[in-house]
Amino acid sequence: MRFQTGRKPPGEPLIGRLNGLARLPVRPRTARVVMASLASVPADGDDEAAPGGIPRMLPDLDPGWLVAERAKGRGGVLRALADSPWWPASLAAGPAAEAVQKLWRHAVAASFACRTLAREHGDPDPAGLVRAGLLHGLGRWALAAVDPECLARWMAEPDRDARRRREAIELGGDLRDVGRRLAERWGCEPLVVDAAWLHGEDDADLIAAARExxxxxxxxxxxxxxxxxxxxxxxxxxxEAxxxxxxxxxxxxxxxSRCGTAFASDDASPHEERATRENARLRLQLVDLARENATQRRLIEAIADSEPDETPEGWSVRxxxxxxxxxEVNAARVVWRGPSTTEPDPGPGLPIEASPDADDAEAPRRGASWTIPLEAxxxxxxxxxxxxxxxxxxxxxxxxxxxxxxxxxxxASHVADRALLERRLRAAVxxxxxxxxxxxxxxxxxxxDALAEFAAGAGHELNNPLAVIVGRAQLLMAQAATPEAARSLAIILSQAQRTHRILRDLMFVARPSEPRPRLCRPADVLQACLAExxxxxxxxxxxxxxxxxxAGQQLWTDPEGLRHVAEVLIRNAIQAGAGPAAGGGTIRVRADRQGRELRVRVADSGKGVGDAEAAHLFDPFFCGRQAGRGLGLGLSRAARFVERAGGSLTWDSTPGQGSVFQVKLPWNRPPEEPAAKSA
Structure with missing residues (x-):
């Protein structure tokens, strides 16, 4: 609001002008000192960074500057300089000037007294108490800004009652109430608001209404x-005076000593005021442009530093x-809603947070000042x-x-959409x-299943002829007249029994029987297998x-199945090439308990498993040896037993350096053991 102090617009009531006052004018001397302190600051720099700061004592003696500082908002002291009018040179002499000078010294005396009392009583905010002392007569200062001659007439009244009557006639109210309303509208602190209308001797009964x-x-x-x-x-x-x-x-x-000069300056001209305020506005625009440039630069650098495969979480941190x-920002946080892939979550869920620094991992306790939604x-x-x-x-x-x-x-939409496409691609793959x-x-x-059907049919059709062959071969061996005939019959008997074992193995691989667990010592089972x-x-x-x-611990498992697995792995290690051709060779069998598992490890120094063999290692009928040396059902049988027992069979091999097969079986307790303990 632009106005000329001391001029009364025709037809406008005084109380209306008081209530519509935009702010108090500032002393020209204050504006000059503040502007001089900013002379060494770059035009596009932060006005709060003036070397040595602004000399505080002089602005602290200016009620208009204190009000402007409390309501300066964006722009710091530059905004206060740009928006605040000056007290005119017409107040440098005359009755109105004397009234303003007396009002000023009275306010400064109250502020200095507040400083002393704050020190004596240990007040937590001495500066706030000093401001309240200087601005306690805010209604009078507003009257001086709008109509200084009226203030002079008010101060010329002989007593308080006469002043109240003049306030009622000219204002239709009370100056203290005017001060309260202006303090609230100008954003003054609560103590200043209370001091503006509860500072009089007749306000003692109202002090309880104050916030402090x-x-x-x-x-x-x-x-x-x-x-x-x-x-x-x-x-x-x-x-006494x-x-x-x-x-x-x-x-x-x-x-x-502090108020020896005139409150207003007789050399302050409207031209100087306009030039100073315009200078502050231009500097403020430069500051805004510098901040805008810095904001855009941060965004460009963030985009330039982004990686093509950057995740939403990494983007959030940057x-x-x-x-x-x-x-203006003290803390910032990006929160993705829904899955970490940033696909919008249709239902409630926990947010996925990314803080700018490790120290900011915990969100501030109070709610965010500004929330910007990110759409995708x-x-x-x-x-x-x-x-x-x-x-x-x-x-x-x-x-x-x-x-x-x-x-x-x-x-953010691009990052979220890219993450969503990446998630969908991973899901498709x-x-x-x-x-x-x-x-x-x-x-x-x-x-x-086909093998089981074949084995069932073959077993049904072949077992009976094999039984006849075995029986007749055994009978003829008992009646053999020559050793040559006995050897021939033994070969017939051996091959018939081998055929029976092949059918049995086929049935086990295709349709394995249920394990028959019982309490046994794994060490005893494996020792017997090694002896063979x-x-x-x-x-x-x-x-x-x-x-x-x-070795003395017992395990609830199928000992025949465990023995069969150990036989298969040892036989596989023997046939893998460990022997004289490999310089002697070794096979190490180790068994131990780790937690709730039995682990059996069979390591050999043979030729190892090649890439071609690795793809079919557990397939039935696959054998890495030459034809006629086996059907390749051993590892298939072992794997089927371990699977049925709830364990796992893994292997690791380096061609030319040997292989390691490891069996893990659950270390189960007998079913009767929990019942026995509870009994």
Whole structure:
């Protein structure tokens, strides 16, 4: 609001002009000192960074500057300079100037007294108490700004009752109430608002209505000190002009030394005021342009540093750091809603958070000052949460024309859509692989079913002739007349029995029988298995060893199945090439218990498993040896037993250096054991 102090627009009531006052003018000397302190700051720099700061004592003696600082908002002291009018040079002399000068010294005396009382009573905010003392007469200052001649007439009245009557006639109200309304509208702190209308002697009964009664009592005491000085506004007639109390005499001397000059400057011209305020506005625009440039630079750098395969979580961390670079932002966080793939979650769920720094991993306790939604795939995929130390509307106003927020939203949408496509691609690839695995399992199951049907038919059709062959061969062997005939019959008997074992193995691989667990010692089962192979290994030059930890422990499992698995793995190690051709060779069998598992490890120093063999290692009828040396059912049988027992069979091999097969079986307790314990 632009106005000329001291001029009364025709036809406009005084109370209306008071209530519509935009702000108090500032002293020209204050504006000059502040502007000089900013001279060394670059035009596009931060005005709060002036070397050495602004000399505080002079602005602290200016009620208009204190009000402007409290409501400065965006722009710091530059905004206060640009928006605040000056007290005119017409107040440098005359009755109105004398009234303003007396009002000023009275306010300064109250503020100095507040400083002393704050020190004596240990007030937590001495500066706030000093401001309340200087601005306690805010209604009078408003009257001086709107109509200084009216203030002079008001101060010329002989007593308080006469002043109240003049206020009722000219204002239709009370100056203290005017001060309260203006303090509230100008955003003054609560203590200033209370001091503006509860500082009088007749307000003692209303002090309980204050938000800080104890501190307001100190302000009222400071006002009483000011009323004991030569600049008292309500002094009774006949009172001594100079107080005799020592601390009041010190107060008077301090006010005289700090307020020795005129409140207004007789050399301040409207041209200087306009030039200073326009200078502040231009500097403020440069500051805004510099901040806009820095904001855009942070966004460009963030985009330039992004990787093609950047995840939403990584983007969130960098976005949070970029937003924290804004001068108004104290903390920032990006929250993706729904799955980490950023696909919008139709239902409730926990947010996925990414903080800018490790120290910010915990979200601030208070709610975000500004939340920016991030849209993707037709819905809200997340949001940027900002915690500010400034007015949210001011930041929105600054960023609005730059479309920075729109750029961040578009980039977030791109990141979210890309992550969604990546997730869908992974799902499609995994689905294809799972379908392939399912097809292989289906084909394998079909093979085993066909094998089971063949084995069942072959067993039914061949077992009876084989039984006849075995029986007749045994009968003829008992009646053999020559050793040659006995050897021939033994071969017939051996091959018939081999045919029977082949049929049995086929039936086991295709349709294995249920395990028959019982309590046994795994070490005993494996020791017996090793004993059967010692002679064969010695003949082949193979060193067969066994290591068994906790040999006395018992396990609830199928001992025949465990023995069969060990036989298959040892036989496989013998036939894998460990022997004289390999320089002697070794086979090590180790069994131990780890947690709730029995682990059996068979390691050999043979030729290892090649790539061609690895793909079919557990397939039935696959054999890595030459034809006629076996059907390749051993590892298939072992794998089927381990699978039926709830364990796993794994292997590792290096061609030319040997292989390691490891069996893991669950270490189960007998079913009767829990019942026995409970009994």
């Amino acid at each position: 009664p104890a501190r307001l009592a100190l302000v009222r005491e400071a006002v009483r000190w000011a009323e004991s000085t030569p600049w008292a506004l309500d002094a009774p007639e006949g009172r 100079m107080p005799t109390e020592p601390r009041l005499r010190i107060l008077v001397a301090e006010v005289q 976005a949070g750091r970029a937003w924290c670079g804004e001068p 795939a037709g819905g809200v995929a997340g949001e940027v949460q900002l915690w500010l130390d400034a007015d949210v509307d001011a930041l929105r106003e600054r960023l609005g024309p730059t479309r920075i927020v729109d750029a961040w939203k578009a980039w 995994e689905g294809s692989r799972e379908a392939s695995r399912s097809e292989r399992r289906r084909v394998q199951a079909a093979k085993l 192979f010692q002679a064969e290994c010695a003949a082949r030059g193979i060193r067969l060893t066994g290591e068994f930890e906790e």
